[in-house]
Amino acid sequence: MSPPDAAPDTVPDTAREPSVGRTADRALVAAARHSGGRTAAVLGCAVTAAAAALAEPAVLGHTLDLLLRRAPSGPAWTLLCAAVIVAEVALDAVAARLTGEVDGRSTARLRRLGLAALLRTAPHHAARHAPGETAARLTAHAAEAGKVPAAVAHALAALLPPLGAMVALFLIDVWTALAFLAGVPLLVLLLRAFTRDTRTSIARYQQVQLATAGRLVEALAGARTIAAAGTADRERARILARLPELGAEGRRMWQVYGGTTARSAALMPMLLYAVLAVGGIRLSAGAIGVGELLAVLRYAGLAAGIGAVTGGLAAVVRGRAAARRTADLLTLPVLDHGRAELPDGGPGTLELRGVRVVRSGATVLHDISLVVPGGSTVAVVGRSGAGKTLFAAVAGRLTDPDAGEVLLDGVPLRELTAEALRREVGHAFDRPVLLGDTVGEAIGCGAGPAPDPEAVRAAARAAGADPFVRRLPHGYGTRLADAPLSGGEVQRLGLARAFCHAGRLLVLDDATSSLDTVTAREVERALAHRIRPGTRIVVAHRLSSAARADLVVWLEEGRMRAAGPHAELWRDEPAYRAVFAADAGAAADGEAAPGAAIEAVTEAATGAVSEATR
Numbered sequence: 001m002s003p004p005d006a007a008p009d010t011v012p013d014t015a016r017e018p019s020v021g022r023t024a025d026r027a028l029v030a031a032a033r034h035s036g037g038r039t040a041a042v043l044g045c046a047v048t049a050a051a052a053a054l055a056e057p058a059v060l061g062h063t064l065d066l067l068l069r070r071a072p073s074g075p076a077w078t079l080l081c082a083a084v085i086v087a088e089v090a091l092d093a094v095a096a097r098l099t100g101e102v103d104g105r106s107t108a109r110l111r112r113l114g115l116a117a118l119l120r121t122a123p124h125h126a127a128r129h130a131p132g133e134t135a136a137r138l139t140a141h142a143a144e145a146g147k148v149p150a151a152v153a154h155a156l157a158a159l160l161p162p163l164g165a166m167v168a169l170f171l172i173d174v175w176t177a178l179a180f181l182a183g184v185p186l187l188v189l190l191l192r193a194f195t196r197d198t199r200t201s202i203a204r205y206q207q208v209q210l211a212t213a214g215r216l217v218e219a220l221a222g223a224r225t226i227a228a229a230g231t232a233d234r235e236r237a238r239i240l241a242r243l244p245e246l247g248a249e250g251r252r253m254w255q256v257y258g259g260t261t262a263r264s265a266a267l268m269p270m271l272l273y274a275v276l277a278v279g280g281i282r283l284s285a286g287a288i289g290v291g292e293l294l295a296v297l298r299y300a301g302l303a304a305g306i307g308a309v310t311g312g313l314a315a316v317v318r319g320r321a322a323a324r325r326t327a328d329l330l331t332l333p334v335l336d337h338g339r340a341e342l343p344d345g346g347p348g349t350l351e352l353r354g355v356r357v358v359r360s361g362a363t364v365l366h367d368i369s370l371v372v373p374g375g376s377t378v379a380v381v382g383r384s385g386a387g388k389t390l391f392a393a394v395a396g397r398l399t400d401p402d403a404g405e406v407l408l409d410g411v412p413l414r415e416l417t418a419e420a421l422r423r424e425v426g427h428a429f430d431r432p433v434l435l436g437d438t439v440g441e442a443i444g445c446g447a448g449p450a451p452d453p454e455a456v457r458a459a460a461r462a463a464g465a466d467p468f469v470r471r472l473p474h475g476y477g478t479r480l481a482d483a484p485l486s487g488g489e490v491q492r493l494g495l496a497r498a499f500c501h502a503g504r505l506l507v508l509d510d511a512t513s514s515l516d517t518v519t520a521r522e523v524e525r526a527l528a529h530r531i532r533p534g535t536r537i538v539v540a541h542r543l544s545s546a547a548r549a550d551l552v553v554w555l556e557e558g559r560m561r562a563a564g565p566h567a568e569l570w571r572d573e574p575a576y577r578a579v580f581a582a583d584a585g586a587a588a589d590g591e592a593a594p595g596a597a598i599e600a601v602t603e604a605a606t607g608a609v610s611e612a613t614r
Contacts, residue, residue, distance in 0.1 A: 024145075024320065024327035027113055031106035032149035038105070039149045042098045046157030049091035054164040054302065056084050061295030068290060099150040107146025114138050114329040121332040122399040124359075129328065132217030133210045137329055141206065141322040148319035155312030165302035168295070169275075173288050176296050179278040180303060183271040197256040198314055202321045205249040208242050210325065215239045257314065275300040335400065338415035342424055346409030347374020348504035348535035350395060354404035357390055357558075365390055366559045367404070372551065374409070374504070375533055379540040379549035379566070381579055386555040388539045389509055395537050396425050396507040408505060423448055424503035428511035431487075432494025439469055439483055440476035442493055446501035459500035462526035464519045465492040488514040495523060504534040513541060524548055543580050554579070 032039050063081045066074040115138060118126050129137070169177035219226060219235050226235050279293045288296070350372040357365035365387050372378050380388045393399045394406060397413040406413045413421065434442040443456045443465075451459075456476060460466040468489055472478040485493070491514045498506060506527075512520045520542060527536060528548075540546050546566045554562045554569060554576055562569060562576070569576045 020324055020327050020331055023330045024323040027110060027327055027330055028145065028148050028320070028323050030113065031109040031146060032152075034109040035102045035105040035149065038098050038102045039153060042095050042102055042150050043153035043156065045091045045095035045098065046154050047160060049088050049095060050157045050160040051164075052084050052088035052091065054161050054168070056081070056088065057165075057295040057298030057302070058168065059084050060298070061291035061293075063291070064294055065289050065291030095154070099154070102150040103143075103147050105146075106149050107143045110142045110145055110323070110326055111138050114142060114326050117330045117332050117334070120334045122335045123393070124399055125332045128332070130214035130218065131221070132212075132214035134329070135217065136210050136213040137326050140209070141325040144322035145319050145326050148316060148323065151312060151315035151319055155316055158312045161302040165299040168299045169303065172292050172296055172299070173279070173282055175282060176275050176278045176288075176300070179274045180271055180300050182274070198253065198317050201249055201252045201256060202318050203324075205246065205253060206321055206325055208246045208249060212239065212242055212246065272297065272300050335397075336414070337418040337421065338412075339417055340411050340415040341417065341420050342409050342411055342504070346504060348424075349374040349409050350505060350535055350537070351407040351410075352395070352404065353407070355394055355401040355406060356403040357387075357394060357399070358402045364558045365394065365401070368560050369404075370553065370560065370563060372535055372537075374535055376550040377527070377536040377538060377548070378551045378553055379538050379546040380553045380555065381540050381546055381576075382555035383579055385557075387558040388555055390558075391553070391555060392427075392507050392509045392537055392539050396427050396505065397421060398427070422446075423501075425505045425507070426498045426502050427507045427509065428495050428498035430491070430510035430513045432490060432497070432511075434480055434490065434493055434497075437479055438474075438476065439472065439478050439480060439493065442480060443476075443496045443500055445497055448501060451500055455500060456496075458530075459496040460493075462499045462523070462530045463492045463495035464515070464522050464526075465489065465496045468492075486514075488516070488519075491515060492519070499526070499531050502532045502534060505537070506531075506534055507537045509539045510541065511539075512545070517542075517544070520544070546580075 059077065059081045063074065063077040066077050118134065166177065166180070169180055216239050219239055226232055275296060279288065279296045282288045283290070283293050350370075352368050352370045355365060355368045356363060368391070380391055382388050390399075394401055397406065397416075400414060408416075408425070413425075435445045436442040440453065440456050443459055444451045453476070457466060460469055460476075469476055469478075472483055491511065495508075495511055498508070498511070512523055515523065521544065524545065538545055538549065540549070546552050549566060551563060552566045552569055553560060554573075562573065
């Protein structure tokens with residue numbers, strides 16, 4: 001394991017560029033292999049069509065000479081000429097059909113790879129990219145990158161006519177070939193400049209596109225706040241702020257393409273006229289015939305066919321640039337799993353050994369060592385920014401520590417299989433996201449088998465969600481899109497989902513913050529009596545949660561300042577009392593404010609009565 005203070009959590013973009021480029025190329029190779037048969041068929045059809053196009057001038061020229069001489073074999077060659085033309089058109093059509101299939105399959109493959117990488121990494125790594133940027137990488141950019149395998153096949157096939165045409169020119173007449181060859185260096189310089197300028201402009205265009213998409217998604221997520229603040233015009237201006245830059249890069253791309261087309265349009269006629277002049281001289285000298293002159297002109301046109309080569313190169317360049325954007329997701333660190341299983345019947349003993357967590361080069365959790373007895377409830381308290389949520393994430397292995405390890409019933413969490421980890425370690429959050437089509441599916445969503453309807457209802461009752469769910473139009477079968485849920489109701493459904501799949505360790509990260517006091521106490525009682533027994537880690541802001549816990553872990557600036565029973569900490573540590581007074585907005589000189597003190601007495605008494613009645 002690398003020393004945590006030596007390596008920042010994020011890597012500078014400049015250092016990641018070569019790695020992202022290699023990852024992008026590997027992803028494109030994987031996408032090509034995924035449709036290997038179809039990609040090979042595209043290449044075969046395109047190359048055969050190009051071969052037919054290459055044979056056409058020779059067949060056409062020879063047919064013309066035979067017809068001019070009224071040779072008996074003229075009609076047969078006419079039919080052969082028609083067959084070559086038909087074959088070229090048919091093969092181009094088949095290649096176009098297969099290209100659509102290859103593009104679709106390659107795009108799907110890249111999207112699956114990107115999505116899998118996104119879901120395999122730790123949540124804080126996944127949040128490295130804004131939601132809008134991630135969506136753009138998996139949609140528009142993946143679709144553009146998915147065109148690369150077929151585009152490479154077409155680009156390779158597009159090289160055959162110019163190269164073959166040059167060979168044919170030399171075979172027909174060396175002098176006309178040399179006349180054409182004089183302009184080839186200019187064609188090469190034109191292609192080189194086009195590739196360089198196109199790659200730069202496309203990369204800039206896609207970068208601005210990602211930033212704009214990110215701002216748009218942020219605005220959509222905060223639509224209510226924008227409406228309430230009356231800042232719609234300001235948000236519109238913020239989202240569209242880089243539109244002029246996007247337009248400028250788009251115009252630059254077209255300028256590069258248009259400039260190349262214009263220069264090639266000027267260059268190719270001059271080459272053709274030079275070939276025609278030399279060919280005319282050779283015809284008058286009797287060195288070549290009329291059919292051969294026709295073939296020479298057609299081959300000169302094919303050899304100067306920079307348009308097809310330019311178009312193929314442009315598609316490959318655009319696709320590779322887009323693949324780099326998608327490949328940014330593939331470089332996210334993987335949260336690996338092992339092959340170990342938890343011992344049967346374990347109580348859920350949780351142990352943190354020298355846990356240290358680093359973010360962006362700064363240590364945010366400092367060498368925390370703690371043993372939580374199985375079946376106990378631990379309240380994690382501290383001021384905002386103390387590291388409570390990060391502690392909970394490490395305890396439930398939503399992220400790995402940079403030093404130290406976390407064990408559950410003696411087994412390091414990183415050695416557990418993914419199935420064992422998510423079967424026995426559950427989470428509930430302050431702002432849960434509900435997954436599924438209906439309310440019942442959202443509650444039952446988990447790593448294990450789908451629970452039966454009664455288990456779903458029991459979990460909802462324990463979370464205090466059953467009454468309002470029954471009032472919905474179709475109860476547990478109500479579609480989430482049709483269920484008008486408040487923040488507290490969403491939080492209760494998130495709790496119900498956690499209760500439905502509760503294992504030997506359950507982590508509640510501020511999961512009752514939107515609940516009223518009465519409902520929060522009902523949830524606490526349900527945790528104690530109605531949910532599968534196990535260890536509970538509760539990120540607590542309420543005094544009642546700390547008072548009811550078996551153990552309190554008090555964090556301050558990422559360090560564990562103390563750990564012990566709430567009553568002892570409350571009695572002996574004025575700064576501990578001030579944590580709750582500050583959350584109530586009434587801290588004064590390290591002593592709890594009167595209102596907080598009254599609440600403390602009430603909550604402590606309530607907790608004592610609750611304990612006595614268990």
